[in-house]
Amino acid sequence: MALKSFVEVKSDSHFSIHNLPYGIFKHAGGSITTSRPGVAIGDYVLDLSEIHSAGLFDGPLLSNSDCFHQLLTELRLEIEVLSVASEVLVERSIIFAVAYMMKSNLNKFLELGKPAWKEARATLQKLLSSAEPSLQKNASLREKALLPMVQVEMLLPVAIGDYTDFFSSMHHAKNCGTIFRGPENPINPNWYHLPIAYHGRASSIVISGTDIVRPRGQGYPTGNSPPYFGPSRKLDFELEMAAVVGPGNDLGKPIDVNEAADHIFGVVLLNDWSARDIQAWEYVPLGPFLGKSFGTTISPWIVTLDALEPFACDAPNQIPKPLPYLAENISKNYDISLEVRVKPAGEEDSFTVTRSNFNHLYWTLTQQLTHHTINGCNLRPGDLLGTGTISGPEPESYGCLLELTWNGTKELPLGKTTRRFLEDGDEVIFSGCCKGNGYNVGFGTCSGKIVPSSP
Structure with a gap:
């Protein structure tokens, strides 16, 4: 059976389920705008942080990795460490961490290598396929994770050292x-x-x-x-x-x-x-x-x-x-x-x-x-x-x-x-x-x- 996405993909779209390219995007979905990793599918961006938080990256290489939301983890650690000192430092740490979050990138995922990339691709193609209900039938998760591309701003996908x-x-x-x-x-x-x-x-x-x-x-x-x-x-x-x-x-x-x-x-x-x-x-x-x-x-x-x-x-x-x-x-x-x-x-x-x-x-x-x-x-x-x-x-x-x-x-x-x-x-x-x-x-x-x- 030919692979088909439950997300509508127009015939002239560059972003079919056979593609699933990676990028970093920013979406004004609340009081704080953060940058996140995503893949393109049709006219939508799939938020990989939301997919990971929902436990849908369940393979051996990615289930315990923070590569798709590591900056959220770093934010919590920053607050925990500095909260011991004073409330002022907590406030400063939040400001610092939020500023740092704007620099989210795919480098940690890239560093994991080809086996992790293949695991992610297989997982995403399964989740987005018309035969898989876990995302397709979960209206709450779809609303959080599938964002119209016209509502996002794309950023540099990686931190380029050289x-x-x-x-x-x-x-x-x-x-x-x-x-x-x-x-x-x-x-x-x-x-x-x-x-x-x-x-x-x-x-x-x-x-x-x-x-x-x-x-x-x-x-x-x-x-x-x-x-x-x-x-x-x-x-x-x-x-x-x-x-x-x-x-x-x-x-x-x-x-x-x-x-x-x-x-x-x-x-x-x-x-x-x-x-x-x-x-x-x-x-x-x-x-x-x-x-x-x-x-x-x-x-x-x-x-x-x-x-x-x-x-x-x-x-x-x-x-x-x-x-x-x-x-x-x-x-x-x-x-x-x-x-x-x-x-x-x-x-x-x-x-x-x-x-x-x-x-x-x-x-x-x-x-x-x-x-x-x-x-x-x-x-x-x-x-x-x-x-x-x-x-x-x-x-x-x-x-x-x-x-x-x-x-x-x-x-x-x-x-x-x-x-x-x-x-x-x-x-x-x-x-x-x-x-x-x-x-x-x-x-x-x-x-x-x-x-x-x-x-």
Whole structure:
């Protein structure tokens, strides 16, 4: 029998019972607004704290875990410890704990690893199925646990300790190399031997819907003049996805490439906004810095690798063969259709500028993670590994304006207007979805609007 949810899921919804992506949400359900973990199902969010409190996570790995409401436990402990001192401290402890609760995240769940993730997925699919009465027939619990998505605010799903951005699309690497170095030798020889990356800035990663302030910085000088300084004139998006790390590794102990999937909880959409003029002037010899660190946007829902497994496909044939530590027994990507729309400032409509696919990546997620640790670097739960811009072979599948306008030498039509790079007021919307047999496994959207540079 086909798996079906008792919660209505529209045919075009990204959040079928086959998906159940995880996120952190805030719902004004009382006098104090707290953030909580949830999964998306249709047009609803299922509150995992309520499900756990009802005793419905009854498996051996989750029944006694506080991973879905650990901050409530910490609140009680804080009050108990400080109440011994004075009533004033109790009041202060409550204020502190409530403030801390606003920082709820999924890190503790991620740290439990793949067996716990599978147990949670099996439990949730059972609870939400049309054949299971425990939630479906419990009106009181349904009212508390199933919240309309329009009534919640999505927050960053994890505490991101570190962020690394890779450069794993051969088409993107070739186009960038051609633009900046010419067509004779667009891709440096090392690119075919290792997943190139740089360390990004975790503090400026924001949730979808957050405005992005146009960055200020230096650009290439003209003639004998000093370098330009001011608002970026070449602001760009980058169509990426990112792996969310689950269990990490000890310092000095690399992760085997054939075990790397056990260290990846899931995937999000990622827009690594780029100031191309700032980047071009600063990147030699140490690479990206201020041209990237001003803002990176991620989608709120983490789609698990288990949900993506039906859409696994062969990764590209890698020539030359990778070194043994990067040679996978099974090398796979995922068939995830990706789209970028731009809504020009002052316009009501948005326009599709790119259609690409995750399967265009040359280096796989597992190769990226393994290479990251091969020198002994330790990853931690919640770390984010961006794929780099995902461009396809055709112009309409290029993943950034740098490629779509060939560094501003061409105009990109957007309805009645055009763009070479982003202008203030422009909104960029990413979406990603896998098409199953009568259902979708999608990521929702990842959006951000450009606002003028700070004075």
